[in-house]
Amino acid sequence: MMVGAMDISIRLFEAPKPFGFELRVRDEKLFFAADSDNDRDRWVDALVAHWGASLDQASVNISTDRDRNPALLRFTATEPQPAPPALSSTHPVEEDDDAPLILPTVLGPLIETASTIQFPSVLKATGDVLMGVGPFIRRVRWTYEPILAVALYIDSTAVSTTFDAFRGRSLASLYDDPSFYSCLLDSRFRKTFVFSCRKRLSRSALTTALHDELRPRIGSGAVDELVELMTFVDKSLRKGESMICTIHPDATLLDFHFKGLSHPSLVAPALCRCIPALFFDANSIQTHAKRGLIERMPYLWGLLPAFPTSFSPRSCRISLPKDFETDDECDQEEEDEGEDERDDDEEEEEEDGDGTNNDDDDDMVPF
Numbered sequence: 001m002m003v004g005a006m007d008i009s010i011r012l013f014e015a016p017k018p019f020g021f022e023l024r025v026r027d028e029k030l031f032f033a034a035d036s037d038n039d040r041d042r043w044v045d046a047l048v049a050h051w052g053a054s055l056d057q058a059s060v061n062i063s064t065d066r067d068r069n070p071a072l073l074r075f076t077a078t079e080p081q082p083a084p085p086a087l088s089s090t091h092p093v094e095e096d097d098d099a100p101l102i103l104p105t106v107l108g109p110l111i112e113t114a115s116t117i118q119f120p121s122v123l124k125a126t127g128d129v130l131m132g133v134g135p136f137i138r139r140v141r142w143t144y145e146p147i148l149a150v151a152l153y154i155d156s157t158a159v160s161t162t163f164d165a166f167r168g169r170s171l172a173s174l175y176d177d178p179s180f181y182s183c184l185l186d187s188r189f190r191k192t193f194v195f196s197c198r199k200r201l202s203r204s205a206l207t208t209a210l211h212d213e214l215r216p217r218i219g220s221g222a223v224d225e226l227v228e229l230m231t232f233v234d235k236s237l238r239k240g241e242s243m244i245c246t247i248h249p250d251a252t253l254l255d256f257h258f259k260g261l262s263h264p265s266l267v268a269p270a271l272c273r274c275i276p277a278l279f280f281d282a283n284s285i286q287t288h289a290k291r292g293l294i295e296r297m298p299y300l301w302g303l304l305p306a307f308p309t310s311f312s313p314r315s316c317r318i319s320l321p322k323d324f325e326t327d328d329e330c331d332q333e334e335e336d337e338g339e340d341e342r343d344d345d346e347e348e349e350e351e352d353g354d355g356t357n358n359d360d361d362d363d364m365v366p367f
Contacts, residue, residue: 008053009260010044011240012124022240023047054260107296112149114288115198119151126246128153128192131296134279134289136195138209144285147201147209148237151194152279152293158189158249159300167301174298175291181280184294185273192246193275197237206243207233213278214271222270229271232256232263247272 011022019040020033034040047053107121112133121130130153135146166180174180207230218226237243237259246255252269255262279286279293 008047008051010047010053010055011260012040012044012055012120023053107299110151110295112151112292114146115149115196117149117196117198119149119194119196123153123192123194126153126155126190126192128190129156129296132293133295134286134292136209136289137286138212139285147205148195148197148243150279150289150293151196153192153194155190155249156300159187160189162187162189163297163300169298169301171295171298174294178282180294181282181290185276185280188249188251190246190249191276192244195243195245197239197241200236200238202236203233206237214274217274217277217281218270222268225266225268225271228266229254229256229268232258235259245275247275 007026009024011024013020013022018033019035019037020031021040021044023030023032032043034043044053044055048055107130109118109120110130110133111118112135114135117133119130119133122128130151133149133151136148136150137144137146139145163180163183165183166174169180210233211226211230214226215223233243241259242257243259244255244257246257247253248255251272252267254266254268254271254275256266257263278284279289284290
């Protein structure tokens, strides 16, 4: 019997097994590891073509040990890498250069340290390159709670001369420079924000957080854009599931993917302006993400971030304020969430059949 398209989802991962993918069929999760990337692609293509499976375009990987493999926190190479020839001072980038500004093979994945979610260096669907990661927080009374991990991907081939005024600048010099963030907000190349969930987040909590952040920025004349976007958020996000917002170069068209499902593109110039502004405008409360998301920007003009060849993973973490709660510290609070979120749980349990939750059972099945 053919299983409906919404009943099968696929998520790619590289750890604990390389070339792996998770196959979720209704409430059951199966883990597979192929021999190569091409073999995995053939399996995934067959499942999508013949069984209507949906592929999570972000395919983030979740670490279970916060101190695992510290090299994954930054670049995978252990030795300093020279800038590609097209980026060196003796070979400035020309507008008609065909060479990409960023070579994805030089860069590795990044782990968002508050949630230990690992983001791949390149989005397979578009070829966009990872610029940085950070926590997406919401203000809860007097504390800041990280509810999602977020990553910024850009079309590095379309950057051209956008950041010419900042060439040669170090990462530290960009952190508090409002002119750099203004340039980034006004830039006209494709940007993709991938929001991924470390632990289950109910629909009501997700929509409330997005509404609280976007509504004050969007203005009264474009509320319909926000209302339409919220209709696409129809379920909770489970561990490892993603929400993806892609802003087209003209900054008027928004692509939205939720839990592997692609929704119709929205003509939403206000949302295209407000989503990057969540992190990069002067009023953003996402202070850690504001810095983390631009971590690899200096590589656009040939400057690799300088990190020691051997370091403690703890030394690379974002310095969070004392009242900034990590996932482990929020466990009890999640159990005590309000009545609305419990109602969401009950509704989803009815939709899922027996209502069992297998998210905590992530052990690799031996093959």
